[in-house]
Amino acid sequence: MSKTKKLRRPLTPREKATKKPFIPSLLSRVLEKDIELIEGKGTKKSGGEEGGHYWHIFYNGKRAGRVFINLVHSHDSNSYPAITVEINANMRGIGIGTIAFRKACELSKYDEIFASIRKSNTASRIAAERAGFKEIEESGTGISMVWRRKK
Numbered sequence: 001m002s003k004t005k006k007l008r009r010p011l012t013p014r015e016k017a018t019k020k021p022f023i024p025s026l027l028s029r030v031l032e033k034d035i036e037l038i039e040g041k042g043t044k045k046s047g048g049e050e051g052g053h054y055w056h057i058f059y060n061g062k063r064a065g066r067v068f069i070n071l072v073h074s075h076d077s078n079s080y081p082a083i084t085v086e087i088n089a090n091m092r093g094i095g096i097g098t099i100a101f102r103k104a105c106e107l108s109k110y111d112e113i114f115a116s117i118r119k120s121n122t123a124s125r126i127a128a129e130r131a132g133f134k135e136i137e138e139s140g141t142g143i144s145m146v147w148r149r150k151k
Contacts, residue, residue: 029095034060037103042068051079053108057087057100064091067104069113081110083147085124097124101131101147111149116142 035057042054047068057065065087073079085100105113115133117124119141129135133145 030059030099032099035064035096035099035103037067037100037107040066046070046084051081053104055100055104055107057085057096059091059096064088064096065100067100069104069108069110072114081108081113083113083115085127092123095127097127098130101128101133105131105147105149113147115145115147117145118142 037055037057040054040056042048042052046052046066047054047070049070051071052069054068055066056063057067065085067083067085069081069083071079072082083101083104085097085104087097087100101115115128117128119125119138125143125145128145128147131147133147135143136146137144
């Protein structure tokens with residue numbers, strides 16, 4: 001019996017556009033050395049204002065998302081730094097968020113950084129906890145967390 005090769009038809013443009021890139025399995029976690037934060041120029045809403053920071057997240061040379069810290073002004077004329085981490089959908093679930101949270105906090109000039117996370121966003125909550133954030137308050141739909149620089 002001879003082995004025959006199954007012939008495949010070429011992908012259509014639509015199939016090419018929706019074909020997902022290779023992502024490591026969910027069982028493998030990224031290493032800290034594979035994640036790089038490159039400082040960038042944010043916008044008013046994403047770390048570009050005075051007191052803010054903005055970084056592009058790269059995983060093995062490929063863009064994986066962004067992280068930024070904004071200085072938020074509260075009603076009682078106090079201000080505090082708040083962090084936001086956004087990971088590209090095809091790069092989630094392998095530990096990039098945890099490393100991005102921690103590296104951004106360490107690279108910033110702040111000794112205390114806050115994060116507000118929806119209760120339903122368990123992945124972000126776990127990533128923040130692994131990065132050193134502690135829960136300080138729970139409200140109706142959200143959780144407030146804080147990271148403090150070790151002295």
